[in-house]
Amino acid sequence: MPLQDDTKKQLSNALKARKVLEDTYEAQFKILAQFVARLSLACKGVDVELDNRLAKLRTELNRGTDLEKLLPFIEGTSETLKQFEAKHQTDVQKVQQGLTDAGKLLQKQKGLPDQLRRDLRDLLTKVETPSATVHAFLPHINNLTELYQQALQAKQQLTGDNADDDRYSHTCRKISIELTNLLSELAFADDCATEMDKIRVSLLGNLTIDVLLEACLKTISIIITSINQERQSAEHFLLKLNDALSSVQQAVVSSLNTSSELQEKMLVLNQQIEQQITHLGAASQRATSLEQLKALVSDKLSAIANSMRAKDKLEQQDRQSLLSTLDSMEARLNELEADALTFKKRISDQNFRSLQDALTGIANRAAFDERYQLEIKRAQRYNKPLCVALADIDHFKSINDNYGHSAGDKTLQVIAKALKLHLRETDFIARYGGEEFIILFPESELSEVEAPLNMLREKIRKIPFKFKNVSVPITISFGATQFSSNDTSRSAFDRADEALYEAKKSGRDKVILKPAK
Numbered sequence: 001m002p003l004q005d006d007t008k009k010q011l012s013n014a015l016k017a018r019k020v021l022e023d024t025y026e027a028q029f030k031i032l033a034q035f036v037a038r039l040s041l042a043c044k045g046v047d048v049e050l051d052n053r054l055a056k057l058r059t060e061l062n063r064g065t066d067l068e069k070l071l072p073f074i075e076g077t078s079e080t081l082k083q084f085e086a087k088h089q090t091d092v093q094k095v096q097q098g099l100t101d102a103g104k105l106l107q108k109q110k111g112l113p114d115q116l117r118r119d120l121r122d123l124l125t126k127v128e129t130p131s132a133t134v135h136a137f138l139p140h141i142n143n144l145t146e147l148y149q150q151a152l153q154a155k156q157q158l159t160g161d162n163a164d165d166d167r168y169s170h171t172c173r174k175i176s177i178e179l180t181n182l183l184s185e186l187a188f189a190d191d192c193a194t195e196m197d198k199i200r201v202s203l204l205g206n207l208t209i210d211v212l213l214e215a216c217l218k219t220i221s222i223i224i225t226s227i228n229q230e231r232q233s234a235e236h237f238l239l240k241l242n243d244a245l246s247s248v249q250q251a252v253v254s255s256l257n258t259s260s261e262l263q264e265k266m267l268v269l270n271q272q273i274e275q276q277i278t279h280l281g282a283a284s285q286r287a288t289s290l291e292q293l294k295a296l297v298s299d300k301l302s303a304i305a306n307s308m309r310a311k312d313k314l315e316q317q318d319r320q321s322l323l324s325t326l327d328s329m330e331a332r333l334n335e336l337e338a339d340a341l342t343f344k345k346r347i348s349d350q351n352f353r354s355l356q357d358a359l360t361g362i363a364n365r366a367a368f369d370e371r372y373q374l375e376i377k378r379a380q381r382y383n384k385p386l387c388v389a390l391a392d393i394d395h396f397k398s399i400n401d402n403y404g405h406s407a408g409d410k411t412l413q414v415i416a417k418a419l420k421l422h423l424r425e426t427d428f429i430a431r432y433g434g435e436e437f438i439i440l441f442p443e444s445e446l447s448e449v450e451a452p453l454n455m456l457r458e459k460i461r462k463i464p465f466k467f468k469n470v471s472v473p474i475t476i477s478f479g480a481t482q483f484s485s486n487d488t489s490r491s492a493f494d495r496a497d498e499a500l501y502e503a504k505k506s507g508r509d510k511v512i513l514k515p516a517k
């Protein structure tokens with residue numbers, strides 16, 4: 001083989017080998033560039049400056065920039081990495097410390113479940129182990145967050161959640177309604193009435209359990225004071241009555257004694273008179289001369305006249321003592337009568353002030369008037385709606401006329417009971433008079449009372465009344481309105497009355513609502 005050929009071949013081989021080397025280098029550079037690019041992406045987000053440098057490195061590597069040209073840039077990045085490393089170490093320590101602090105803080109909380117405490121202790125032991133990266137702490141952070149969540153749930157159950165708050169305010173409201181109802185049903189003397197008003201006003205305010213407790217205690221104390229006053233005055237009256245009766249008894253006994261003494265004296269006198277007359281008769285038989293007879297008669301007559309005068313005097317004494325006894329008895333009786341009158345008036349005042357309707361047992365008109373004012377004040381103060389409805393039994397007169405007044409009374413009782421039964425506890429019903437009832441719906445808009453009123457109307461219609469074995473359907477009409485800011489108690493009432501009139505006019509067994517203009 002000639003030398004030229006050989007050299008050519010060697011050159012060609014060398015070229016091929018170089019090509020293979022270059023390809024291998026290029027492939028390896030590509031792999032390295034990809035790896036560096038991936039690594040830089042994995043580090044992304046740790047540090048802004050590092051992110052920027054690595055992004056630039058990725059671009060250069062993708063472009064296939066010479067390693068030589070990249071060297072200064074790589075050096076700069078290494079420096080940044082070093083700084084980052086130092087910062088990373090402090091970050092790791094900070095995270096470890098932060099986790100330990102948060103865990104210990106949770107440990108100090110009272111009322112944690114036992115299992116949670118154990119888990120927390122384990123976690124804190126794990127957190128104590130040193131770690132090279134923040135990432136190593138991630139599961140612990142996760143764990144601690146879960147423990148915090150559990151602790152919060154446990155605490156909520158322990159201290160009571162919102163439902164408890166609702167229950168609390170619901171109970172307060174219920175007690176306040178009960179107390180307001182009780183106060184409306186009680187009647188008190190003037191000094192206690194002022195106190196009662198104060199309690200009512202306090203119930204309009206912020207309803208905390210303290211306010212309610214104080215109101216309850218004050219009410220109890222006022223009731224006890226009133227009962228004591230009432231008992232004392234009753235005792236006083238009975239003592240006076242007793243005194244009066246014993247002095248009357250004494251007077252009767254002494255007048256009887258005087259009478260019997262006088263009667264004995266009178267008897268003696270009568271006997272004397274009779275004796276004198278008998279004596280006169282016998283002596284006149286024996287008289288022999290007119291002169292003798294005259295003297296005898298004159299003697300005897302003056303003796304008889306004396307006896308008669310004595311008798312008259314005794315009789316007068318008797319009459320006198322009887323009269324004085326009667327006088328003193330009359331005076332005593334007058335006194336007693338005056339006491340009884342005062343007492344009777346107190347009782348009738350109580351009845352008058354009593355706020356319950358005697359026939360139906362529900363609140364009466366006086367109670368309504370009082371409650372109406374109270375609810376108006378409450379509505380105005382809290383800017384809450386208040387509705388008032390009048391109800392009137394239809395053709396009630398015909399029940400009285402056809403089946404008698406006691407059937408009418410029974411009907412009123414049954415209807416009152418049904419109305420009260422089907423109303424909410426917070427609503428207020430009273431017998432306004434005759435066959436008319438009145439209802440207050442606190443905290444209700446007019447649109448909200450239509451359904452309950454219709455429900456009441458239906459309930460009444462379905463009551464199976466039977467008189468003299470005849471089924472008698474009874475219906476009721478309603479007129480309702482809402483109290484407005486321009487209203488007085490009277491104007492709202494009148495509007496409800498107008499609505500009731502319309503209900504009657506338009507065929508009865510109806511609910512008519514009349515809003516304020």
Ligand SMILES: Nc1nc2c(ncn2[C@@H]2O[C@H](COP(=O)(O)OP(=O)(O)OP(=O)(O)O)[C@@H](O)[C@H]2O)c(=O)[nH]1
Pocket residue numbers: 359392393394395396397398400404405406407408409412433434435504508
């Ligand atoms: N039994 C009884 N009747 C009463 C009582 N109070 C009022 N009334 C009677 O109720 C009746 C009312 O009659 P009206 O006002 O004419 O009305 P109504 O017959 O109900 O007819 P409308 O209201 O027009 O449907 C009268 O007959 C009263 O005497 C009561 O306490 N007991």
